[in-house]
Amino acid sequence: MLVTNKNRLITMLGNALQGIAQERGLGEPLEPRLERPKALDHGDVACNVALQLSKAWKLNPRELAQDLVQRLQLQPEFTDLIASCEIAGPGFINFRFSNAAKAMVVQEILTAGAQFGMLGQGSGPVAHAMIEFVSANPTGPLHVGHGRQAALGDALANLIATQGIAVHREFYYNDAGVQIANLALSVTARLQGLKPGDAAWPEQAYNGEYIAEIATAFKATEQSNVTRSEAEQLEAVRQFAVAYLRNEQDIDLKIFGVKFDCYYLESSLYTDGSVAQVVEDLQSAGKTYESEGALWLKTTDDGDDKDRVMRKSDGTFTYFVPDVAYHTSKWQRGFAKVINVQGSDHHGTIARVRSGLQGVAQKRGWDIPKTYPDYILHKMVTVMRHGEEVKISKRAGSYVTVRDLVEWSGGTTPDMTPEVREQSLQRGRDAVRFFLISRKADTEFVFDVDLALKQNDENPVFYIQYAHARICSILTQWGGQVADLKSADLGLLQSKASDHLLRRLAEYPEVLTNAAEDLAPHALAFYLRDLAGDFHTFYNADRVLVDDLALKLARLALLSATRQVLENGLKVLGVSAPAKM
Numbered sequence: 001m002l003v004t005n006k007n008r009l010i011t012m013l014g015n016a017l018q019g020i021a022q023e024r025g026l027g028e029p030l031e032p033r034l035e036r037p038k039a040l041d042h043g044d045v046a047c048n049v050a051l052q053l054s055k056a057w058k059l060n061p062r063e064l065a066q067d068l069v070q071r072l073q074l075q076p077e078f079t080d081l082i083a084s085c086e087i088a089g090p091g092f093i094n095f096r097f098s099n100a101a102k103a104m105v106v107q108e109i110l111t112a113g114a115q116f117g118m119l120g121q122g123s124g125p126v127a128h129a130m131i132e133f134v135s136a137n138p139t140g141p142l143h144v145g146h147g148r149q150a151a152l153g154d155a156l157a158n159l160i161a162t163q164g165i166a167v168h169r170e171f172y173y174n175d176a177g178v179q180i181a182n183l184a185l186s187v188t189a190r191l192q193g194l195k196p197g198d199a200a201w202p203e204q205a206y207n208g209e210y211i212a213e214i215a216t217a218f219k220a221t222e223q224s225n226v227t228r229s230e231a232e233q234l235e236a237v238r239q240f241a242v243a244y245l246r247n248e249q250d251i252d253l254k255i256f257g258v259k260f261d262c263y264y265l266e267s268s269l270y271t272d273g274s275v276a277q278v279v280e281d282l283q284s285a286g287k288t289y290e291s292e293g294a295l296w297l298k299t300t301d302d303g304d305d306k307d308r309v310m311r312k313s314d315g316t317f318t319y320f321v322p323d324v325a326y327h328t329s330k331w332q333r334g335f336a337k338v339i340n341v342q343g344s345d346h347h348g349t350i351a352r353v354r355s356g357l358q359g360v361a362q363k364r365g366w367d368i369p370k371t372y373p374d375y376i377l378h379k380m381v382t383v384m385r386h387g388e389e390v391k392i393s394k395r396a397g398s399y400v401t402v403r404d405l406v407e408w409s410g411g412t413t414p415d416m417t418p419e420v421r422e423q424s425l426q427r428g429r430d431a432v433r434f435f436l437i438s439r440k441a442d443t444e445f446v447f448d449v450d451l452a453l454k455q456n457d458e459n460p461v462f463y464i465q466y467a468h469a470r471i472c473s474i475l476t477q478w479g480g481q482v483a484d485l486k487s488a489d490l491g492l493l494q495s496k497a498s499d500h501l502l503r504r505l506a507e508y509p510e511v512l513t514n515a516a517e518d519l520a521p522h523a524l525a526f527y528l529r530d531l532a533g534d535f536h537t538f539y540n541a542d543r544v545l546v547d548d549l550a551l552k553l554a555r556l557a558l559l560s561a562t563r564q565v566l567e568n569g570l571k572v573l574g575v576s577a578p579a580k581m
Contacts, residue, residue: 116564343380386485
């Protein structure tokens with residue numbers, strides 16, 4: 001595969017450079033790096049190490065490049081690995097791998113199957129990592145912003161797992177604070193017969209229809225008939241409403257195909273004393289001071305633009321204090337690598353949480369990196385349907401929910417049979433997940449429901465899934481087994497279209513590695529679109545089920561490998577790979 005071929009070539013270049021340095025008494029050479037040429041016709045990879053070293057070594061870069069090429073040609077592996085190499089411009093070296101070397105990737109894919117591109121467990125830079133995402137307040141249904149978090153977080157977790165790292169998925173429930181109090185107040189108002197728009201309706205109450213649903217559900221329980229004080233009744237409503245909405249959010253996540261290893265409650269940080277202990281640690285570490293009746297954290301010591309209030313004059317804590325306690329728990333649980341996927345409105349929290357953690361680390365003798373944890377902040381999603389922006393959901397009252405988006409994108413209707421509804425939800429889930437992953441998190445995204453419903457090349461997820469289904473159809477028409485293709489003569493794959501497809505397949509492991517390192521699942525979405533495009537080009541240029549048996553098997557092997565990589569990549573993104581469409 002390309003990663004292996006590139007590594008072999010880098011080793012050979014390194015040996016050649018060492019030889020030049022030793023013979024001429026020069027300094028230690030740079031490690032050569034390979035990159036893709038700007039034009040595919042220039043070769044498979046290019047190297048500019050001659051240009052990089054020429055000044056330090058006081059050599060003409062083109063002459064150094066020529067010396068490198070000559071030394072490469074003397075190495076035993078050269079003829080098996082390299083079909084041609086040429087010096088371009090002032091000292092670039094363009095390499096074209098041999099057909100045999102490039103075709104090796106097909107057999108590697110057919111042998112590795114679903115494991116192709118994945119590193120063995122424990123081979124990553126850290127043993128395990130935590131990704132916290134969604135973490136919605138249990139005060140309403142999940143909105144499209146939560147959907148973007150869910151798609152990004154789940155795909156990123158899958159990506160990181162391909163690099164041999166055990167990944168822990170966590171959902172942090174903010175089940176304490178003012179918003180939860182407002183939820184209880186809203187449901188209580190509904191229980192009293194009030195509704196939005198009434199003169200007595202609380203200004204801070206939530207207006208969505210789901211509040212009425214919670215009130216109705218509460219009335220149907222035995223709790224509604226128990227005689228309590230006003231405060232006890234409010235607490236009973238609060239507990240019921242939080243549990244109700246947590247269950248509703250779980251249903252939304254199930255529809256979206258996202259699972260978590262742990263649901264961590266903010267309230268537990270108060271009940272187990274974690275918040276109080278963190279405050280005490282920060283005070284004893286000299287990271288706080290009293291002013292105007294409030295307790296302040298010296299966040300300016302860690303680069304913040306101003307110090308921040310930890311405990312207000314009324315004795316309540318600001319929202320970032322339990323966040324510091326929560327991340328202290330993450331470190332205590334052994335997660336040295338933590339990634340938080342959150343909305344861009346959390347940007348101001350980053351400096352405060354990191355500063356608080358540094359204070360706790362100072363007190364407890366921990367070595368927490370100053371950049372801990374990592375953050376991915378995503379921007380807003382605008383939903384378009386029937387050519388117009390959709391701003392509200394009847395059920396949520398003020399925003400579009402994840403469930404709305406999945407149902408709209410799958411064309412789900414109330415009159416569908418359960419089987420057809422599930423198929424519709426799958427189409428919607430695939431479209432929503434792929435679309436929300438397909439752009440960098442820090443860019444605003446317009447979700448076009450009408451595009452998600454299209455079954456043509458304009459719809460990127462359909463385009464990729466159709467490539468997979470088309471290959472499945474060809475393999476079914478052939479009727480053989482993948483094992484029959486492992487001995488195919490891949491040297492017969494000599495067309496330009498097959499060459500491009502081979503190159504693309506070989507890039508897959510490197511795409512996974514780079515996307516995981518950069519925390520960029522959109523890079524995999526781009527790759528899959530390009531791979532599908534290369535397949536469609538090959539399919540239109542080279543007939544597969546030809547009379548020539550050897551050529552047919554070679555092309556079928558190439559298609560089978562392509563199908564496997566499409567399936568593997570879609571699985572990482574949490575998107576299905578249908579055999580029929």
